[in-house]
Amino acid sequence: MRARGPVLSAVLGLGLVVGAVGQCGGGEEEKAAAPARTEVRAPSPTLPAPPPEDPGENPFEDALDGDNDELDVLLEPAPTRDGAVVRVVDGDTVHVLVAGVDTTVRIIGLDTPEVYGGAECYGREASARARELLDGEVVRLEVDPSQDQVDRHGRVLGHVWLADGRLFSEVMVREGFAVEYLYDRVYAHRDRLVAAEAKAQANDVGLWGAC
Secondary structure, three states: OOOHHHHHHHHHHHHHHHHHHHHHHHHHHHHHHOOOOOOOOOOOOOOOOOOOOOOOOOOOOOOOOOOOOOOOOOOOOOOEEEEEEEEEOOOOEEEEEEOOEEEEEEEOOEEOOOOOOOOOOOHHHHHHHHHHHHOOOEEEEEOOOOOOOEOOOOOEEEEEEOOOOOEHHHHHHHOOOOEEOOOOOOOOOHHHHHHHHHHHHHOOOOHHHHO
């Protein structure tokens, strides 16, 4: 019985060592087998798009439409465009607000006495009559395909019709505030202005009697 004591002790000691090694190895295996943790981030919140800016009301909205280009507003296929007169330069040049664009218009077919750089006879009277007829009024602008689109000063060329249906240039010539003016090529409505001038001249109307 005593001879077995050392042997049994050795066996038991060896078992404890093997068990300890097994526990250590098992821990490493568990660590290796553990799945890697992936960090999941919450998506960033999407902000709503800001509302479009309000361009404001156009005071001439009822009378005006179209694109905001100083030439295109008149040089479209449509033969006429409506606009509000915002300034009368003199008897034959006006500023018209068309589709929100301040457009300088040289009126075809008439010439009035100068008021700038030395006033000519009846120039002040002609400008005053033009302001009386046009200031703040909504007019109809007519493009004339027989003429250039703009003159050498960059002004749009066109005919101006009053709200009551009268041709502005014809009124000015008939009342003796302007003369009929042919620049290069025959323009639309010229026969009306020639007839109006002949009648005004024959009766010494306006500048025909004063100058």
